[in-house]
Amino acid sequence: MDGNTCTCQSEKFKQLEKIIETHKNRPGALIPVMHEAQDLFGHLPFHVQAAIAEGLNVPLADVYGVATFYSKFTLQAKGTYQINVCLGTACYVKGAQAVLDKIADTLHIKVGETTSDGVFSLDATRCIGACGLAPVMTINDKVFGELDADKVEKILHEYLELVWGDDKNADTEEA
């Protein structure tokens, strides 16, 4: 870790303290704090869990227990673009599995993994309630509906171009 990351991390820990402070005296504060902590850090690594346990005065084992029980909480860092393919019944019946396989194939990762460059993470998700548009996936907060293998490939390429475009810009800036 270089010096820059450290300052930004300690900045985040200060924010975490504030989050803990606002929830501290409410009953059942643990899960709301963990939601906000995950929004802040992107995931819940060990030292974040430890800080929450100390701040709320609950055993670390409880924090870890909650973090591993609920699928929304993740201990691993996620990619810049989080791809969630809905595997709810309506989507499944309409071919969501093929869509998921296509993405895994294109990005060379399995479900639950992140690409080695940290750009994409792929997960299968529960019904997101957009059954009318099945099969559906989300990339971060954006929803894509009525997918098939071809459509999904196009969408992925758009995102890849976005990433490569950024890289190019970064290169020219450095130059």
Add this chain to the structure above:
Amino acid sequence: MLTLKKLDEIREQTLAAANLENERKGTRIVVGMATCGLAAGAKPVYDLFQEEIIKRGLARVTLAQTGCIGTCRLEPIVEVYQPGQEKVTYVKVTPEKAKRIIASHLGNDEVIQEYTAALDFEAQERIALRNCGIINPELLDEYIAMDGYKALAKALLQMSPKQVIDEIKKSGLRGRGGGGFPTGLKWEFASKSEGEKYVCCNADEGDPGAFMDRSVLEGDPHAVIEAMAIAGYAIGSNMGYIYIRAEYPVAVKRLEIAINQARQAGVLGKDIFGTGFDFDLELRLGAGAFVCGEETALMISIEGKRGEPRPRPPFPAVKGLWGKPTILNNVETYANIPRIILLGADWFAGMGTNRSKGTKVFALGGKINNTGLIEIPMGTPLKDVIYKLGGGIPKGKKFKAAQTGGPSGGCIPAKHIETPIEYDTLIELGSMMGSGGLIVMDEDTCMVDVARFFLEFTVEESCGKCPPCRIGTKRMLDILERICNNQGREDDIEMLEKLAKTIKAASLCGLGQTAPNPVLSTLRYFRDEYDAHIIDHRCPAGVCTAFLQYVIDEAKCRKCGLCARSCPARAIIGRPKQTHRIDTELCVKCGLCMTKCPAKAIEKKQNQ
């Protein structure tokens, strides 16, 4: 402080100002902006309308975002209400179309017919969805304009808590979240308990394929808040919690806005309507655990712990959240309450059947033309739902079964299509109402694969506390996977039935007790499909890939070589200008060649 008189004033003013009244003087344009609308691209359409209205200086035009209109397949939907005219519904609107609509419809009074669709709501009876797609869910005044918070005022000012409970009991309202327990009875139990109490709302809509609760929360959040305050008054509670899934960001945002508005207006907080009754609400976000839809698990999750259910009794009405008496109802149940209080139990009980009163919202999905939400009187035959409201099966395929009740339910096969839909008939058929997801399956759906899909879901979502559910469902899934992989054994079905019986009898909570239902129900009606997999080694619907072979029809093959180049397993033999052939030993059955072939010469065939 809000008073009854003030409510009426706001109502009158808003009806006129927002062009909501029947005799409207101006134009009202609504854009459907629930999750499905937003996903289909409603935001740019809304922005364009806003821009154009300002640019053109259109007076007396109200532009409003609304919740789900119910016809998801046609989103984004824009509805235009003009004085003295029938409303016009534009469907699949894009910014380009929106520009033309503004120029033609608002500019020259000419409706662009080719963009419209006539949405038929005649067969529907909308109570829980009464305001969805009509009012702007982010404006309290528009809710009040539709008689909002009038029921709360009536309950607090004119009724005793006992009268409220009696009214709900008399209405025959049953829980819309799954079990169908009489709501009034639940309230009565809790009202008899002493001390501090809580009112909870289950908005952890976990059944895959059900999204009516999301729709209500996104389209009419105040209805739920009002109902919870009424429930608080009835049972003697001052605090409520709404437990909502984090997967519904739009609903969370609209609820937060609505709760703040309600606090500011004084319909939440201290001394509501000057009666001395205090009630407040808090939102709690779920974190992706299906088991938290179970009542004891949900309350434990609100307490900030792992959402593992506990044995009942004691029931939550005696010992619930933080050990205090608690009632829990789901979103759709609450959405019915204000109407029942306002219009009376007799009005509500006048709809539906003997044992199931009122209406039910269904989320139609799967292989059906009109996917979306419908609200129909209880007792409507399944046939009407599929063919009248649902518009039938796409591509003229044959209806095979409808799945209700999600992973806890079962399927209703084609031979029972005349069945009226109500709580008890569904249970007799081996299914259940559940929260109202209705997934339609056609001849191309493999029922063994469907059973496997649901078991995979339960295995993943089993919390692991009790062994019958944790281990039993996994064993059932192993067997189903084997059957789908062409490795079924003759005694597999017997084993499945035995496991199902044990899991149902011995599991701790509803999740485990109902987990075998999809298997039992498909075994009951589609035993022949299981036998086909195990004995004949074929999948009649052509879904399970282990039974399939991809074959190139030599007569159709144009010898272009596209398939060979796209094949990831290099299983296609043949040079360009030669007829191609698939090596079945190497083929991984991904189906890519089939999508690439310009001559459609590649077919899926059952094993010989």
